[in-house]
Amino acid sequence: MKTSSDLNRRQFVHLGTLAAGAALLGSRASAAEAAGHVLAPLPYAAAALEPHIDARTMEIHHGKHHAAYVAGLNAALATAPDLAGKSLESILADLPSVAADTTRTPLRNHGGGHWNHTFFWNIMAPAADAGKPSAALSKAIDSAFGSMDVFKKSFAEAAAKRFGSGWAWLIVQDGKLKITSTANQDNPLMKGLVPDADLGTPILGLDVWEHAYYLHYQNRRPDYVTAWWNVVNWNEVSKRLAAATS
Numbered sequence: 001m002k003t004s005s006d007l008n009r010r011q012f013v014h015l016g017t018l019a020a021g022a023a024l025l026g027s028r029a030s031a032a033e034a035a036g037h038v039l040a041p042l043p044y045a046a047a048a049l050e051p052h053i054d055a056r057t058m059e060i061h062h063g064k065h066h067a068a069y070v071a072g073l074n075a076a077l078a079t080a081p082d083l084a085g086k087s088l089e090s091i092l093a094d095l096p097s098v099a100a101d102t103t104r105t106p107l108r109n110h111g112g113g114h115w116n117h118t119f120f121w122n123i124m125a126p127a128a129d130a131g132k133p134s135a136a137l138s139k140a141i142d143s144a145f146g147s148m149d150v151f152k153k154s155f156a157e158a159a160a161k162r163f164g165s166g167w168a169w170l171i172v173q174d175g176k177l178k179i180t181s182t183a184n185q186d187n188p189l190m191k192g193l194v195p196d197a198d199l200g201t202p203i204l205g206l207d208v209w210e211h212a213y214y215l216h217y218q219n220r221r222p223d224y225v226t227a228w229w230n231v232v233n234w235n236e237v238s239k240r241l242a243a244a245t246s
């Protein structure tokens, strides 16, 4: 079980490493840049998504897996001072320009992991707070897929068919909704790494790594996907559609 002192110690050790790295490189990075990316708390209690996603899974997923991506991202950024001050989204959208594979691969895996999980926590909410799709979102879903039921079925198929670890996504691509999926911690922002057909602005995403569901659902990924619909934060998804199409 994660304790806050574990996390504080990890962050402290990590900050010390970064500070030393910045000093060695003669970096003039601001204190905020030197501090690197931090693991934000979950936007709700770990037990808030029960019974659909259990508290223990959320604690390990956020406090261990996501924390490790944040640490890995910061370690990768410490080897790439030229990226200091760039947003994570802009780095992920331009990974082919990172020359050294020793930096690009961890940025892809850990930077993708940090972005994906931050997104994931925020497009979920306790079932009572999950809201409903906005009129604009309902219309866009009907237009792209025919109905909400067909959309959910197609999305669940994309999640089920993703072999091994990865994500299913609902993206805005050229102003229209599209379902796609990516392997590992790749995402639809990664120009030049994922197929162009997968690129777009994510407005909904589902983690189908086994660590996201195995404690409670074991090998039953489809059951996890079915339960997950109960905790999709439609208010947030609707907001993201509005932002992506404005």
Ligand code: MN3
Binding pocket: 061, 065, 117, 207, 209, 211, 212
């Ligand atoms: Mn995960």
